[in-house]
Amino acid sequence: MESKLSAVIFLLLLLGFIACSSSASHHDPSVVGYSQEDLVLPHKVLDLFSSWSLKHSKIYASPKEKVKRYEVFRQNLKHIVETNRRNGSYWLGLNQFADVAHEEFRAIYLGLSTGLAGTDGTRAATAFRYENAMDLPREVDWRKKGAVTPVKSQGDCGSCWAFSTVAAVEGINQITTGKLESLSEQELMDCDSTFDHGCGGGLMDFAFAYIMGNQGIHTDEDYPYLMEEGYCKGKQPQSKVVTISGYEDVPENSEASLLKALAHQPVSVGIAAGSKDFQFYKGGVFEEGSCGTELDHAVTAVGYGSSNGQDYIIMKNSWGTSWGEQGYVRIKRGTGKPEGVCDIYRIASYPTKNNSTGWGA
Structure with missing residues (x-):
């Protein structure tokens, strides 16, 4: 009986999509590979949901759950199509979050x-070694310089702070030693628990301080990611650790300062990412008016540049390569807004490392 009822509900949802989409343009192509004409046809939408589910290995516990997730998918698809019709500087696409309601996503x-740490504009000032940096290069991409590991995925866990921290440490370690090592977010999840809270959230400065106090951080080969908090393993015999000598905060609300730091190394950055557009970002230069309302996510700035008259900063995310531009997002810069697009100039910091330090030093 339940399966018959679910089938009826499923059909009604499909028919409902026609009414919701009847005002769509029949000429603008959709970035998801279906025309506007396709997306008012129930069987095309069902095909799209089915192929998307297969691609992302989605298995639902019951027909009722599948119907629920289809409805979320349909609403998200509608938002993607309507946003892309505006032909802005960026566009959206279906990714692994397409069956996730926005409030679920944020949580x-x-x-x-x-x-x-009172990061509402009252952070204690730290030294800023790049204050007097001059003649910055027109563009920087630390990926091309070998200082950025492949994009990782935090999974169903609010551990972005750990991934941002680790990416910045990986960068300064490669710049200083010439060796690019993929480091352990899980160690921070398990062991850095005084102020940071695993999947419950954290802050990069505290994580940098933990690495200093712990005299280094392990590789993720020795301490692999589990997507949940576990038991702290502590020091492991015969295993390598990467050390840092300190960390510094970038002066707040200063694009010039972030660019100075970024010209020298990757930088951990807080961002207001709690918008539906950010959830489904696929490509282009993300701009003002599309962000969340508060700092709630952590990424890593790995470069800056310009394209087609758009100046941007390149951010490495931790949602896998299905999201954004193979896991990256370009955020518009040069807007004159002190805090920047998505507030990216409010909270930024980076680790420091003496030339003499290496493995375990």
Whole structure:
């Protein structure tokens, strides 16, 4: 009886999509590979949901759950199509989050805890070694310089703070030693628990301080990611650790300062990412008016550049390569807004490493 009822509900949802989409343009192509004409046809939408589910290995516990997730998918698809019709500087696409309601998404995948250290504009000032940096290059891409590991995935866990921290440490370690090592987010999840809270959120400065106090961080080969908090393993015999000598905050609300730091190394950055557009970002230069309302996510700035008259900063995310531009997002810069698009100039910091330090030093 339940399966028959679910089938009826499923059909009604499909028919409902026609009414919701009848005003769509019949000429603008959709970035998901279906025309506007396709997306008012129930069987095309069902085909799209089925192929998307297969691609992302989605298995639902019951027909009722499948119907529920289809409805979420349909609403998200509608938002993607309507946004792309505006032909802005960026576009959206279906990714692994297409069956996730936006409030669910915010609760699970965003984990920057800014309140931990009074990061509402009252952070204690630290030294800023790049203050007097001059003659910055026109563009920088630390990926091309070998200082960025492949994009990782935090999974269903608010551990973005750990991934942002690790990416910045991986960068300065490669710049200083010439060796690119993929480091352990899980160690921070398990062991850095004084102020940071695993999947419950954290802050990069505290994680940098933990690495200093712990005299290094292991590789993720020795301490692999589990997508949940576990028991702290501590020091492991015969295993390598990467050390840092300190960390510094980038002066707040200063694009010039972030660019100075970024010209020298990857930088951990807090961002207001709690918008539906950010959830489904696929490509282009993300711009003002499309962000969340508060700092709630952590990424890593790995470069800056310009394209087609658009200046941008390149951010490495931790949602896998299905999201964005193979796991990256370009955020517009040069807007004149002190805090920047999505507030990216409010909270930024980076680790420091003496030339003499290496493995375990």
